[in-house]
Amino acid sequence: MITRTLLKSTAILGLCLSLAGCGDGKLFSWGGASAANPQQKASNQLDHRSGYNEPLADDTNRTIAKKSTVWDLFGNKGDPNITVEVNKYIWQASLEVLDFLPIQEVDPFSGVIVTGYGTPPGGGRAYKATVYVTDPALDARSLKVSIRTRGGAVSPDTQRAVEDAILTRARQLRIRDSKL
Secondary structure, eight states, X not given: OHHHHHXXXXXXXXXXXXXXXXXXXXXXXXXXXXXXXXXXXXXXXXOTTXXXXXXXXXXXXXXXXXXXXXXXXTSOOSOTTTOOOXXXXXXXXXXXXXXXXXXXXXXXXXXXXXXXXXXXXXXXXXXXXXXXXXXXXXXXXXXXXXXEETTEEOOHHHHXXXXXXXXXXXXXXXXXXXXX
């Protein structure tokens, strides 16, 4: 009986200490006055104009670090103007239409697909493409494609044809999903 009680109290004590470690460096601080000097207070100030967790610089070129806690992971405090959403149909259609090109870089959070040089089936010229999906809407303004050959940029008609093929495939994917 004593060992079970001892085990429970040890577990509770460990939980309390681990939660206390998530604080601002003080084991027990119940909101009392801080004895920090003015320089420490200045270095602990936050720039409330931005919602980023980036260090900020003040006049003396010191870095001011923002405080963060475990609870910041669960909040949605990000700037909505920074959040980039990508249309999933345009994204998938871009990958399908340009599947003959080797993929070098893919970033679904910023909407960028960078490919290496590759030749289309039945073609002799090598192409390289960069696709940028800028908006969550299934719209032509949401897609920017840059295609080039080893000799330079391709004609605007070729670039427009690839954009049209991607948008057509994206619409087909959307229609297919709506039938499910």
